[in-house]
Amino acid sequence: MVELRAGDVVPDHFIVEHAGARCMDQRGNGACVALDPATFLCTIYADRPQTCRDFNRGESLCRQILATGRNLTTLERSQLDQPAASAS
Ligand code: SF4
Known part of the structure; x- marks a missing residue:
């Protein structure tokens, strides 16, 4: 599930609240x-x-x-800004 961040602008009908966070909704197949x-x-x-x-x-x-089927943690999100070698 994609959690929306401040500044993300997507159509309202695509948004769902999940665990208190605004996220992109999913179809039945995920x-x-x-x-x-x-x-x-x-x-x-x-x-x-x-x-x-x-x-x-x-x-x-x-x-x-x-592979894990889970959402991105804050730490993992921050690693996206790091060089690939330090992200693993
Ligand atoms: S289809 Fe959904 S998850 Fe894929 S790029 Fe578009 S908004 Fe993101």
């Missing part, structure tokens, strides 16, 4: 509601949340998070 299920493209790509901008497809931290 996919983000902004992901077009036919094209597998982000329908709000130009305005996607900062968390989505911080991840590069297939990078090590992305793979680690996907």
Whole structure:
């Protein structure tokens, strides 16, 4: 689940509150509601949340998070700003 940060502007109907945080809602299969299920493209790509901008497809931290199926911690989020070698 993608937690929204201050400054993220996405359509209201895509937002859900989860554990007190504003997040992108998910479909029943866990996919983000902004992901077009036919094209597998982000329908709000130009305005996607900062968390989505911080991840590069297939990078090590992305793979680690996907493997555990959990949300990003504050520490992990801060590591996104570090060089790749110190992020693992
Ligand atoms: S890039 Fe788009 S579809 Fe993917 S998680 Fe972010 S908002 Fe959702």
